[in-house]
Amino acid sequence: MPSYFSKVGGLPPQTQTLSSKAVFTTAYAVIPRTVMSDIVTSVLPHWDRTRAWIISRPLSGFAETFAQYIMEVAPGGGSVKPEPDARAQAAIFVVDGEATITVDGTDRPLRAGSFAYIPAGAAWTFRNDSASAVRFHWVRKKFQMVEGLERPPAIFTHEEDCVLHAMPDTDGKWATTRFIDPADVRYDMHLNIVTFEPGATIPFMETHIMEHGLYVLEGKAVYRLNEDWVEVEAGDYMWLRAFCPQACYAGGPGRFRYLLYKDVNRHPEL
Template sequence: MSSNQYYSQLGGLPPQTQTLSSKAVFKTAYAVIPKTVMSDIVTSILPHWDETRAWIIARPLSGFAETFAQYIMEVKPGGGSLRPEPDARASAAIFVVEGEGAITYDGHDHPLRAGSFAYLPAGEKWTFRNDSAAPIRFHWVRKAFKVVDGLEAPPAIFTHEDDCVMHAMPETEGRWATTRFIDPSDIRYDMHLNIVTFEPGAVIPFMETHIMEHGLYVLEGKAVYRLNEDWVEVEAGDYMWLRAFCPQACYAGGPGRFRYLLYKDVNRHPDL
């Protein structure tokens, strides 16, 4: 059984005595959406989803996310959808942080629990349900799949973090590592959803500046993250969006591990 922790305690509303200071910020190069602002009143309900609400934390928007949308979904017992995806262009990556449920795909039921990952190809039919006695919460990344002539469509993936190898970054002695749900050498996929893990004291030792757009949701621990010209303290439950080429670095001071769910777009030419 996995000992990994996945932050999932969203909702509620601060008391009237709460101060208004916050690390929430929206800039051209990045945004920080802290857990303190993910209250009940910012949720959305979605067509064809029963007993469900969503925190939509990224969406395609001029000056914001350009390649993806990201939701935190909460499905109550008995809830789900027979028509979850309204756009035939959209592929889906799902990661469960709490509870149990199931995806039905290609005639087969795929049970889900905390730590489960699923990739659903664009244009394919799938359904979701929660037959358990408690809510299930999961991240849902939607991306318009970029078809490449002569390249076959990627297959679906159903796996769990416990079944995936953690890959140490080069020359870090395992202090900085990634859990890769999609094979990074498989060019059929145009996005990745990974878990990045830092041991206490580990760092990103340079200012990463690259073409990939990022969504980072902190699953566990805390750290100081460099976003463009600013250092921001983040902790479990906080979300960061980074525009392509936004410089980034990280210092994980401890006392425990720092882990986040990382989206990035990959394996395609830029649109001209």
């Protein structure tokens, strides 16, 4: 049964030490789960009974292609005007609770493990009619139009309905759940779940054009970010700039899983 970290909020006690693995560099950032307290939340226009942890945003020397939010919508909350920018597409992944998303007039139920892709310019709303809060990740990216390509359609699915694709020669110990077909060039972003069994590794220093946002959903591991090894666990977030060297060792004792954003399928803008 999939497990997704969702215990954000609260405030550390006055007795807690100030040492932390939080770090912000020009190549990467680590925002540990201890940072996701009540005092760093944002409230957003046209969202009722909602708070957000904005964990990346386009910024000089930081994220360039996307913004990522952890959203918490209380019972009775939601939005009839959630997206302020008609150029923005959305990828949503639910980690706790239930809600309904309505896209172009069609209601879609959401629960933990649900994924939704909403094309730029689509009319959508979000509401929580349940008795408990719903928490989800919301990735926003300006869609890059390509002449001769039709706009990508919406996607609604659940992790349980997706195939786990094993990396070659790993005996299934390193695998990816792909919510968007990587061969479909209509899409210019992906949101995946990467799963490592205990002892699995990324066995080389990946260095590539894709920018990443990584949110740890389950387990712990040591992650290589540029020149540093950082121990991360469920609830921690990592941003990796394009070409930042990266590798991973999942030492166990359980699975290590993270939600992975990357920009794909487009020429670099000159």
